[in-house]
Structure formats: structure tokens, C-alpha cells
């Protein structure tokens with residue numbers, strides 16, 4: 001049998017790990033360049049060649065329009081949902097026929113999950129040759145706040161790559177599996193703070209012996225390290241304007257990419273030191289002349305322009321505590337996940353919320369992949385003393401005849417779960433019954449995400465309120481939803497699976 005490997009398919013970086021059987025230890029598998037972190041970047045060359053990872057990142061300033069990064073931000077999301085992200089993406093994104101987000105490169109249309117699959121294939125093939133074993137299936141992390149559509153898109157990326165999906169694992173749960181394994185400690189309650197490139201997740205976990213259970217999840221799907229980059233780009237553009245009297249050309253994609261890269265490096269330096277220099281040598285101005293720009297940015301200036309972003313971390317953390325019905329004093333440990341948690345202001349803000357907790361910051365960038373490898377070890381049987389339980393982060397309900405949401409499964413319910421409810425016919429003598437299944441807990445159905453409409457044809461024509469129909473909702477460990485609508489007085493029933 002082939003191996004099971006763990007993958008953190010991140011917005012910015014992707015990591016692969018496996019569980020070493022002899023030492024019972026999760027380990028990162030290096031990419032072709034020998035590094036742990038592979039940029040989630042794909043560049044499409046003029047002659048049809050495809051560069052992935054480090055090669056694509058290193059050469060993207062040469063060809064930003066044909067280099068795709070941050071595709072995870074687009075996966076499973078409608079074009080209308082991502083318009084505020086578009087400014088950050090130098091390549092072209094257009095709405096597809098169903099309103100989905102489609103990447104357009106050299107006239108070719110690519111789904112964001114196709115980009116994910118190219119990264120997966122490349123990394124899994126390299127991993128397979130490095131560990132000298134075939135890879136059977138993959139465990140892939142997804143942010144806790146991913147919707148069903150986003151999870152489905154991740155699943156499709158694995159399918160397109162031609163691998164079997166062992167399971168999707170919630171990223172902070174994976175990270176906590178790793179930290180548990182690492183410190184051999186099972187605090188009764190933990191909060192996982194995951195600030196990555198494109199998403200922010202907070203997860204409250206409760207532990208029993210060797211078991212961790214998701215008590216609540218919260219987050220912000222539009223907050224990540226990329227947003228801090230954007231603020232720094234604005235600050236540096238303004239400084240160049242003031243100090244050099246020069247306007248950086250916003251319509252020059254190569255220059256914008258160079259500026260962004262220089263700002264990302266400066267941001268990382270500011271996690272270690274009080275100031276950093278952003279240099280942009282040999283810039284060609286609109287007048288054709290060559291300019292060298294160099295400005296200093298202090299940590300105080302950076303923190304000040306990002307203050308609103310830092311503050312946006314607070315509410316999801318407090319809300320997760322409310323949902324888990326735990327006060328901040330009741331949290332024993334806080335785990336940092338995602339490389340953007342290296343920013344000192346992030347750590348200080350979180351320490352302020354949890355003054356008495358223990359902090360785990362050992363390996364924020366690698367924790368998800370290593371945790372997915374712990375899960376792989378559990379599946380392969382080499383770490384069978386570790387178990388964990390997931391929760392579904394959103395509510396599932398149906399629309400009632402007044403357009404309101406009638407909740408069947410509430411958010412943060414532990415999965416697997418099965419619930420059933422009974423409904424009646426709102427229209428007299430109808431032979432068709434339609435049920436609209438919703439994701440979300442907003443009071444009005446229209447404010448939630450529409451998951452599916454089940455139509456049962458050939459039902460008994462009876463007066464309003466006389467028919468009895470049963471709705472069964474099942475959610476399995478992969479958060480795949482199945483809904484069955486059946487008529488009590490006959491054997492008529494219909495089932496739909498919402499995850500493909």
C-alpha cells in the first residue's frame with residue numbers, strides 16, 4: 001500500500017509532510033529546491049512551459065500577468081465575492097458562466113482549483129521520489145472558515161491532480177495535533193490563532209486524554225498577511241512620493257510586483273528588528289529615466305498604518321470564546337499558526353487577551369503540514385493513540401414559507417452528526433414539494449448561502465398542513481453533507497449529497 005501524506009495548501013506557501021514510521025515522527029518533505037516552504041505560485045511561459053513554486057516566484061517580476069499567486073483566495077468563490085481582492089492580483093480574473101472566478105492566462109481559462117492541482121502534483125511527485133515510496137492518498141488542510149463550496153473546490157483540486165483524498169482536515173486542528181504531539185501535553189482548553197497569507201482563523205479546542213475537540217471556530221476570510229503587504233505598499237509609495245518627488249506608476253505591473261516583493265521582505269524584517277529599508281534600484285520612470293529609490297520604514301510606522309488590520313483580529317477571537325462558552329481566563333494554552341503570527345503586534349495583541357495562558361509559538365509556519373502528517377500517521381496506524389474530533393463551523397437549515405431560516409444543525413456541532421425534522425406542505429393539493437437547503441445562521445434565508453434545492457415530485461395531493469415530510473441531514477467527518485427528503489405516507493424520498 002502507498003503512503004498517506006499531509007499537505008498544507010496555503011494561499012502563499014504550500015508544505016508537504018509525512019509520518020516517519022520508524023521514529024513515529026512527522027517530518028516536512030523538502031521541495032525540489034531543498035526548502036520546506038514552496039511558494040503557491042504557478043507561472044505560464046510563452047511556449048507552454050509551466051513553472052511551479054520557487055522557480056515561478058523568482059521569475060514572476062519578469063512576467064506578472066502570466067504568474068498566478070494566491071489562487072486559494074479564489075477557490076470556490078464567486079467573482080462578485082472577490083472584487084476587493086482583485087487589485088492585489090496582477091493577473092486577469094474574470095467571471096465564468098456560473099459567476100465563478102476564472103483565471104485568464106494567454107487566452108486560456110483556468111479554474112483556481114486547476115492551479116491548486118498543479119502545485120499538488122508537483123509537490124507530491126517530488127515527495128514521492130524523496131521518500132522512495134508511492135503516495136496513495138493525501139490529507140489536505142482547509143481553513144476553519146471555508147464554506148462548503150470552498151471545501152468542494154479543494155476536493156476538486158486533489159481529484160484533478162489524480163490523488164485520493166484521505167480527508168480534509170481543519171488547519172488549526174491539524175496544527176494542534178502537531179503541538180500536542182510535540183509537547184506531549186493535553187491542556188484542557190486551547191485557542192489556535194492562525195494568521196496566514198490570505199485568511200485568519202481562530203479555533204477553540206477542548207482536550208480529553210489524547211483527544212482534541214473543536215468547541216468553536218471563527219475568523220475572517222478576507223484578512224491575512226497579504227493585507228499587511230498592501231498597507232506597506234501604500235506607505236512606501238507615499239514615502240517615495242514625499243522623499244523622492246516621484247509617483248510610482250500603478251499601471252506598471254513589473255514595477256508594482258518589485259515594490260510588493262520589497263515590501264514583503266521589509267515586513268518580515270520588521271518582525272525581528274525596529275526598522276527596515278525598502279530599496280528599488282534601477283526603476284524606469286514614465287519619462288524613460290532610471291531612478292533608484294530607497295526609503296526606511298520603522299516598526300512604529302508599520303504598526304500604525306496596519307492598526308485597523310491588527311484590531312480586526314480581536315473580535316473573531318472574542319466571538320469564538322463566546323461561542324465556546326469559555327472566558328479568556330479559562331484558556332490554558334494559545335497556539336500560533338501561520339507565518340504572519342510572527343508579527344510582534346499580533347503576538348502582543350493576543351497576549352493581552354489571554355494574560356494567563358501558556359503560549360506555543362514553536363513552528364507557526366510548519367504546524368499545519370506537520371499536523372496533517374500526524375493525521376496521516378493515525379490513518380496509517382503508526383500513531384494510533386491519537387484521535388481527534390471535528391466540528392462543522394456553520395449552521396445548516398432550510399427556508400420556511402416566509403423566507404426565514406429554520407435551523408437544523410447549529411454552527412460548531414461536532415461531526416459526524418445526523419439530525420431530522422418534520423415539515424408539512426404549505427400549498428394545498430400540490431404534487432411537488434421543494435425544500436431549499438441553506439448554509440449559515442442569518443435569520444433571513446436570502447442572507448445565507450444556498451446549498452441546494454431538493455424537489456420531490458409525485459407527492460400526495462392533500463390540503464395545506466396535512467402532508468408529513470421528513471428531512472434528514474447527515475454530516476460526515478469530512479463535513480460532506482447529505483440531505484434526504486421523504487414523504488411519511490409513501491416510500492417517496494430523494495437524497496442529495498452536497499459535497500461532490
Ligand SMILES: Nc1ncnc2c1ncn2[C@@H]1O[C@H](COP(=O)(O)OP(=O)(O)OP(=O)(O)O)[C@@H](O)[C@H]1O
Pocket residue numbers: 008009010011012013014072195196197198199200224225226264267268269271337338339340341342343364365
Ligand atoms: N517573519 C515574518 N513576519 C511577518 N510575516 C511573515 C513572516 N514570514 C512570513 N510572513 C507572512 O506570512 C504569510 C504567509 O503565511 P503562511 O505561509 O502561514 O500562509 P498560508 O498558509 O500560505 O496562507 P493561508 O493559511 O491563509 O492559506 C505571508 O503573508 C508572509 O508574507
Ligand SMILES: [Mg+2]
Pocket residue numbers: 008010011171196197338368
Ligand atoms: Mg496556512
